[in-house]
Amino acid sequence: MLSEPEKLVKVTNAHVPTNEEEAKRVEADGGQLLYIQGELRVNGVLNLTRALGDIGGRPMISPKADTTVIERDVSQYLILLACDGVSELFSDSEVLDMIKSFVAKHSYKKFYDLSDHICRAALAGGSVDNVTCVAVFLRPPKDLWELLGGDVDD
Incomplete structure (x- = not known):
């Protein structure tokens, strides 16, 4: 997610079997998409379509990166790298509200705790997946505050 004034913009694609392009790629590589306990899975096992180190799932589970080029401008404040344990639990507006809440309660000198704040919210919200979040500031944190x-x- 890329932060601009008053909004977050998703700049990645979900690498999951429900993504139509990913589903076509998996099937073209010989994989099957099967519903297991109500969740679509590749070959009935994984609920993702790209991963590093999953040699047994290849070629259906691809290690190939899906890259995007984004033109930066001065209105962008941070990039938030979050795994599905965060992004599937919270909407973009909820994440933005968490950022605003954190900024309202903490000095800009605590900018390094923003990722932890979001991860803890995901855990408290009941995320059962892995929870990872990294905030990469594109401008001095004080600007966002x-x-x-x-x-x-100071």
Whole structure:
């Protein structure tokens, strides 16, 4: 997710069997998409279509990266790298609300705790998947705090 003033923009694709393009790729590589306990899975096993290190799932489970080129501009504040344990639990607007809440409660000098705040919210919200989140600031963190009305006093 890429943060711009007052919104988050998803810049990645979900690499899951329900993604039509991914499903076509899996089937073209000889895989089957099967519903197991109500969830679509590749060959009845994995609920994802790309992974590193899953040699037994190849070629259906691809290690090939899906890349995107994004033109940066000064309105972008951070990139939030989050796994499905976060992104499937919260909507973009909920994540943005968490960022705003964190900024409102903490000095910009605590910017390094933002990812932890989001991960803890996912765990508290009942995420049963792995929970990983990394905030990459594209501008000085103080700029984001100023934009969102947070504490910027030194």
